[in-house]
Amino acid sequence: MPIRPENRDRYPTDWPAISERIRFDRAGGRCECRGECGRPLLHLDVDDRCRNVHGQPAYGTGSKVVLTTAHLDHTPEHCADDNLKAMCQGCHLHYDRGHHAETRAATRRAEAAALAGLFDLEVHR
Numbered sequence: 001m002p003i004r005p006e007n008r009d010r011y012p013t014d015w016p017a018i019s020e021r022i023r024f025d026r027a028g029g030r031c032e033c034r035g036e037c038g039r040p041l042l043h044l045d046v047d048d049r050c051r052n053v054h055g056q057p058a059y060g061t062g063s064k065v066v067l068t069t070a071h072l073d074h075t076p077e078h079c080a081d082d083n084l085k086a087m088c089q090g091c092h093l094h095y096d097r098g099h100h101a102e103t104r105a106a107t108r109r110a111e112a113a114a115l116a117g118l119f120d121l122e123v124h125r
């Protein structure tokens, strides 16, 4: 995922080297997702790891895989190896979407509760 301008200062200066090491030395160019992204488990191979390999056609969509490095806690400053995971763009996007959706989910739950309350009123009247 592209680094958003407002977050650029939060990445260490050697981030490109860190990201490179995680994606290619550790992950061997293959997505390290084991289902953390929340997508259907079909995208995992028999070894329970995402099938997508950098530069190859992506499983499902066929578009070229671009391996990225995800921060599991969504904090760019935290660059310990165990906080980093090489992820294909599909997994990374989905993983981040879950994070961004947390606040939206809270709003939705409140709305749903309000709606259920309304509905309740309607049926019992």
Ligand SMILES: [Zn+2]
Pocket (backbone or CB within 6 Å): 031, 032, 033, 050, 051, 052, 087, 088, 089, 090, 091, 092
């Ligand atoms: Zn993946």
Ligand SMILES: [Zn+2]
Pocket (backbone or CB within 6 Å): 033, 034, 035, 036, 037, 038, 039, 043, 050, 090, 091
């Ligand atoms: Zn995944």
